[in-house]
Amino acid sequence: MQKLIIKGRKEISGKISISGSKNATLPILAASILADQAQIKNIPLVKDIFTMIDLLNFIGLKTKLIRKKNIIEISSKGKNINTLAPYKLVKTMRAGILVLGSLLTKYKKAKVSLPGGCAIGTRPVDLHLFALKKMGAKIKIKNGYILAEAKNGLKGAKIRFPSISVGATENALLAAFKAKGKTVLTNCAIEPEIIDLIKFLNKLGAKIHLKGRSILISESKIKTSKISHEVIFDRIELGTYIIASTLLAKKNLIIDKINPKIIKSEIDVLKKIGVKIIQKKKSIIVKKGQRLKNINITTKPYPGIPTDLQAQLMVLLTQVNGVSKIKENIFENRFMHVPELRRMGAQITIKDKTAIIKGPTKLTGAEVMATDLRASVSLVLAGLIAENRTIINRIYHLDRGYEYLERKLRHCKAEIKRI
Numbered sequence: 001m002q003k004l005i006i007k008g009r010k011e012i013s014g015k016i017s018i019s020g021s022k023n024a025t026l027p028i029l030a031a032s033i034l035a036d037q038a039q040i041k042n043i044p045l046v047k048d049i050f051t052m053i054d055l056l057n058f059i060g061l062k063t064k065l066i067r068k069k070n071i072i073e074i075s076s077k078g079k080n081i082n083t084l085a086p087y088k089l090v091k092t093m094r095a096g097i098l099v100l101g102s103l104l105t106k107y108k109k110a111k112v113s114l115p116g117g118c119a120i121g122t123r124p125v126d127l128h129l130f131a132l133k134k135m136g137a138k139i140k141i142k143n144g145y146i147l148a149e150a151k152n153g154l155k156g157a158k159i160r161f162p163s164i165s166v167g168a169t170e171n172a173l174l175a176a177f178k179a180k181g182k183t184v185l186t187n188c189a190i191e192p193e194i195i196d197l198i199k200f201l202n203k204l205g206a207k208i209h210l211k212g213r214s215i216l217i218s219e220s221k222i223k224t225s226k227i228s229h230e231v232i233f234d235r236i237e238l239g240t241y242i243i244a245s246t247l248l249a250k251k252n253l254i255i256d257k258i259n260p261k262i263i264k265s266e267i268d269v270l271k272k273i274g275v276k277i278i279q280k281k282k283s284i285i286v287k288k289g290q291r292l293k294n295i296n297i298t299t300k301p302y303p304g305i306p307t308d309l310q311a312q313l314m315v316l317l318t319q320v321n322g323v324s325k326i327k328e329n330i331f332e333n334r335f336m337h338v339p340e341l342r343r344m345g346a347q348i349t350i351k352d353k354t355a356i357i358k359g360p361t362k363l364t365g366a367e368v369m370a371t372d373l374r375a376s377v378s379l380v381l382a383g384l385i386a387e388n389r390t391i392i393n394r395i396y397h398l399d400r401g402y403e404y405l406e407r408k409l410r411h412c413k414a415e416i417k418r419i
């Protein structure tokens with residue numbers, strides 16, 4: 001099994017370019033089932049994306065990945081379609097559930113494996129099914145599979161989500177595309193990745209309008225011409241590298257291929273901690289040498305602080321003066337990086353949903369275990385600032401979502417290698 005070995009305390013300098021967003025690419029790939037032909041640019045070459053491509057191939061779409069250009073071309077013309085998403089492909093990547101909405105819209109039926117729980121929480125799909133049922137889908141659960149059918153097509157509905165879910169909003173959007181009449185979704189997730197999905201769907205012929213946390217969808221026809229879309233940048237990857245730069249910059253660090261406006265709340269919170277950031281149109285500069293101070297943070301749906309940045313922020317807060325608190329409001333079990341960070345010397349205690357972090361503490365290298373995607377990258381950050389050597393096991397979690405992590409860090413002179 002592969003491991004990462006990091007020699008800590010090496011200053012970094014230079015430029016980091018941010019990849020396309022994994023969490024935007026996944027629903028757009030699921031949406032491409034609806035298109036006759038689509039070209040999607042700026043896709044990150046990470047495991048979750050490969051799994052989604054495998055799923056599209058399994059369903060019967062024709063895909064051509066042009067790795068050198070981070071482009072995928074997808075065609076669903078003249079192929080035998082299989083409206084099944086099997087367990088083996090959904091179990092490792094929950095976003096597989098997103099093909100449910102597209103398959104129901106285009107083929108009026110779908111059989112999709114239930115994703116099951118995962119390390120960060122139970123992660124049910126009740127909200128996805130709630131929305132589809134409201135649109136007239138008949139749904140049964142049998143042998144671990146969701147069996148969904150809408151023989152006469154789906155129909156528009158007014159749906160208020162009882163709580164905010166990124167995936168359920170995406171699935172509802174995919175299902176509402178051709179639904180008869182109007183659909184109004186309220187209390188939706190409005191993450192930038194969802195806005196990107198809406199842009200893609202509108203290019204495909206949908207009539208979708210966003211107003212606050214409500215989304216209005218009018219019955220639409222799918223365009224048959226080839227459509228092209230460039231995926232937005234990965235705001236979580238950007239946040240991760242801002243934190244790395246803050247802790248390790250030898251000189252000012254440039255992070256490019258981004259749009260700072262989209263991550264306003266993240267930049268605001270980092271500025272409150274004391275990180276000095278200069279915003280340009282398509283890049284930011286993280287300035288060296290800042291005095292960092294403690295803060296209390298609560299993770300929330302967008303435009304709040306993202307749960308996907310919680311573990312990385314925690315590493316930053318081990319280095320600031322004073323006691324900080326992070327309340328994790330989205331997932332019930334998302335502090336699994338804490339015992340590993342403690343083994344590296346961090347002073348963190350957990351009380352209910354809140355982690356209390358005492359800083360500044362000197363971290364020391366250790367052999368640690370990655371438990372999920374964002375927890376893994378927090379251990380990389382900890383390893384980069386720790387004294388001596390850190391060995392990170394189970395890095396397959398990292399490969400699910402960070403494109404060229406070691407290459408990008410080594411390019412900035414960090415000492416990190418995979419064995």
Ligand code: UD1
Nearest residue numbers: 023095123124125126127128164165166167168308330331
């Ligand atoms: C997406 C992101 C993930 C991010 C999360 C929250 C992708 C591929 N993944 O995951 O990186 O951490 O948003 O920003 O985009 N819930 C229910 N019932 C449901 C669905 C969700 O109770 O049917 C709960 C979840 O257990 C969780 C909360 O709602 O507590 C938010 O989850 P959700 O927004 O759905 O996350 P995902 O779409 O799975």
